[in-house]
Amino acid sequence: MLQLSNILIDGVVYGMVLFVISVGLSVTMGxxxxxxxxxxxFAMAGGYLAAWLIREQGFPFFAGLALAIxxxxxxxxxxxxxxxRRLYARxxxxxxxxxxxxxxxxxxxVNFLAGAYIQQIxxxxxxxxxxxxxxxxxxxxxxxxxxMGLGVxxxxxxxIVRTRFGIWLRASVDNSAMSSSLGINIxxxxxxxFAFGAGLAALGGVLGAELMPLEPYYPLKYLVLMLVVVAVGxxxxxxxxxxxxxxxxxxxxxxxxxxSGFGNFFFxxxxxxxxxLRPHGILRRR
Amino acid sequence: xxxxxxGVAMVLAASLSGYAHAETVKVGIxxxxxxxxxxxxxxxxxxxxxxxxxQGGKFGGHDIQIVYRDSGGPNPGGVKxxxxxxxxxxxxxxxxxxxxxxxxxAVAPLVQQSKTPTVIFNAATSAITPKSDYFVRTSYTLWQDxxxxxxxxxxxxxxxxxxxxxxxxxxxxxxxxFASAFAKVGGTVVESIRxxxxxxxxxxxxxRIKSSGAQGVFVFLPGGPPNxxxxxxxxxxxLREAGIEFLGTSETDEFDLQKFGDAALGLITAFHYSGAHDxxxxxxxxxxxxxxxxxxxxxxxxxxxxxGMHIIQKMVEATGGKKDGAKAIAAIKGYAWExxxxxxKIDPNTRHITQNVYLRKVERGADGQLINKEIENxxxxxxxxxx
Numbered sequence: 001m002l003q004l005s006n007i008l009i010d011g012v013v014y015g016m017v018l019f020v021i022s023v024g025l026s027v028t029m030g031x032x033x034x035x036x037x038x039x040x041x042f043a044m045a046g047g048y049l050a051a052w053l054i055r056e057q058g059f060p061f062f063a064g065l066a067l068a069i070x071x072x073x074x075x076x077x078x079x080x081x082x083x084x085r086r087l088y089a090r091x092x093x094x095x096x097x098x099x100x101x102x103x104x105x106x107x108x109x110v111n112f113l114a115g116a117y118i119q120q121i122x123x124x125x126x127x128x129x130x131x132x133x134x135x136x137x138x139x140x141x142x143x144x145x146x147x148m149g150l151g152v153x154x155x156x157x158x159x160i161v162r163t164r165f166g167i168w169l170r171a172s173v174d175n176s177a178m179s180s181s182l183g184i185n186i187x188x189x190x191x192x193x194f195a196f197g198a199g200l201a202a203l204g205g206v207l208g209a210e211l212m213p214l215e216p217y218y219p220l221k222y223l224v225l226m227l228v229v230v231a232v233g234x235x236x237x238x239x240x241x242x243x244x245x246x247x248x249x250x251x252x253x254x255x256x257x258x259x260s261g262f263g264n265f266f267f268x269x270x271x272x273x274x275x276x277l278r279p280h281g282i283l284r285r286r
Numbered sequence: 287x288x289x290x291x292x293g294v295a296m297v298l299a300a301s302l303s304g305y306a307h308a309e310t311v312k313v314g315i316x317x318x319x320x321x322x323x324x325x326x327x328x329x330x331x332x333x334x335x336x337x338x339x340x341q342g343g344k345f346g347g348h349d350i351q352i353v354y355r356d357s358g359g360p361n362p363g364g365v366k367x368x369x370x371x372x373x374x375x376x377x378x379x380x381x382x383x384x385x386x387x388x389x390x391x392a393v394a395p396l397v398q399q400s401k402t403p404t405v406i407f408n409a410a411t412s413a414i415t416p417k418s419d420y421f422v423r424t425s426y427t428l429w430q431d432x433x434x435x436x437x438x439x440x441x442x443x444x445x446x447x448x449x450x451x452x453x454x455x456x457x458x459x460x461x462x463x464f465a466s467a468f469a470k471v472g473g474t475v476v477e478s479i480r481x482x483x484x485x486x487x488x489x490x491x492x493x494r495i496k497s498s499g500a501q502g503v504f505v506f507l508p509g510g511p512p513n514x515x516x517x518x519x520x521x522x523x524x525l526r527e528a529g530i531e532f533l534g535t536s537e538t539d540e541f542d543l544q545k546f547g548d549a550a551l552g553l554i555t556a557f558h559y560s561g562a563h564d565x566x567x568x569x570x571x572x573x574x575x576x577x578x579x580x581x582x583x584x585x586x587x588x589x590x591x592x593x594g595m596h597i598i599q600k601m602v603e604a605t606g607g608k609k610d611g612a613k614a615i616a617a618i619k620g621y622a623w624e625x626x627x628x629x630x631k632i633d634p635n636t637r638h639i640t641q642n643v644y645l646r647k648v649e650r651g652a653d654g655q656l657i658n659k660e661i662e663n664x665x666x667x668x669x670x671x672x673x
């Protein structure tokens with residue numbers, strides 16, 4: 001019984017971390033149909049900026065987080081306007097090649113500028129400890145990540161379903177020529193969505209840093225994990241990404257408790273099974 | 287194979303033609319200078335060049351020229367080629383470096399055939415040194431550091447311990463070393479956990495360790511992210527509060543140490559070198575490194591290179607700067623000196639370094655930086671993996 005509750009608690013919390021680092025990728029890949037393998041690079045940019053602002057410049061944690069996200073979004077908007085927009089009309093292979101090349105460029109730059117060391121983001125004192133729930137001790141930081149993950153779900157749902165921007169976005173993805181003739185500024189929508197996806201990546205980079213520490217090879221190291229979550233969840237589906245992240249988190253945690261000798265076997269077995277049964281996403285019947 | 291034979295023929299031809307007039311002695315250093323392990327290259331370079339600088343760039347009156355080759359990560363094929371080029375084209379007299387065990391294994395036949403004395407600055411598997419008569423090692427082996435730790439844990443009253451290691455060759459080696467030494471003194475390993483290399487979330491393992499009822503946990507982790515992840519999980523899941531002793535070796539290595547912050551305070555490790563070792567030799571090492579580069583780091587890798595160059599100096603002096611592998615190796619068998627890590631000696635049988643292993647505790651030093659404070663000296667240890 002204790003075992004089961006341990007698996008569920010750790011699994012859900014790990015799943016929320018997976019969700020937070022992958023949801024931005026789901027936005028750019030799903031809503032913009034752009035194969036953005038540079039997602040991890042933006043997550044790392046956000047994380048490094050937050051580490052620099054909070055550790056070196058003495059900003060409070062949340063102010064540093066907000067500034068890092070804003071700066072990453074600005075960087076992404078500029079890059080989109082000058083570079084990435086030219087790739088939308090290209091083939092998927094060209095998108096993959098360019099974004100992976102961009103990631104290598106980013107890794108080398110970060111290695112050169114900040115060194116091969118791990119970057120720690122200092123947590124405020126109240127986030128450092130642990131919370132005791134009965135027989136279980138949980139890191140406070142992990143609880144915050146889970147709560148902010150739920151916040152992201154709500155924010156995205158409101159943005160996509162309830163706002164005018166969401167309507168523009170969905171319209172321009174479905175039929176850009178028609179949307180354009182209806183007076184929607186497609187360039188603005190694309191640029192804003194790309195920047196928003198990068199902002200989510202930055203949020204994930206900062207919040208996930210306790211489990212996935214920031215170092216120059218970050219964007220490649222965790223790319224597979226992010227792609228698995230997004231693929232299983234279904235491109236562009238926020239609720240699907242959440243379900244996939246939680247499910248994979250629980251499967252991975254359960255295998256660590258019960259069958260650690262198998263390594264990551266069950267994580268990938270779950271991925272294969274889910275993709276075979278629901279190739280278009282965990283919540284989509286088709 | 288053909289190129290190898292050609293290479294060997296070249297080497298033989300070269301050695302026949304003789305090196306009598308060689309003024310400059312060449313040392314080839316194979317290390318990662320690119321990719322995720324590039325920091326090793328810098329540590330080796332700083333360690334080797336700082337030692338050379340203390341000797342005015344000359345060993346026994348001969349100018350020393352270091353030729354670097356990039357190995358990338360574990361890359362036996364590439365390293366074999368690099369070693370061959372160094373021996374045949376660059377005509378190096380000595381080889382050094384080698385971070386990873388497979389890389390060291392790959393150069394063994396070349397070194398043996400060409401009789402090139404090769405000083406291993408890092409690769410830490412016991413099985414390496416018997417592979418060639420020309421291998422000398424100035425680093426450590428996992429068994430060398432782990433066996434005294436297991437004995438100490440038992441002496442301190444721990445009878446039940448969990449081992450939690452990364453699931454790759456050195457991790458499994460460390461697990462075996464601890465389990466066999468701990469069983470020998472009468473302790474029990476209640477659970478052996480092997481964690482996949484790409485583990486991000488260590489909480490489940492921490493929980494398992496906590497609920498196993500063990501009094502301590504022996505860990506082996508590669509440097510970098512897994513180190514931090516595990517130590518955070520150890521603290522945040524209440525293992526420290528529950529009094530479960532952390533028993534490590536290289537986990538609090540100086541390269542990662544400052545990144546841990548307060549999370550590392552009080553962690554116990556057994557290791558052969560601490561940057562905070564209190565001796566004149568270590569202060570001289572620190573001064574030489576500071577002169578070499580302001581950001582040069584004192585740790586097991588840089589001291590391995592520093593001592594490695596010292597060994598090469600002895601070999602150059604013994605051979606008068608000529609290439610004579612057998613004479614060079616004979617000269618350093620049983621050679622003893624005062625290393626920055628403490629008294630050290632090359633074991634005449636294994637050609638591995640015999641050195642003190644220390645019990646250390648992470649503390650804040652006088653300047654507020656985290657240090658590995660040596661609190662007990664286990665005395666000279668050989669390579670327990672070959673016993």
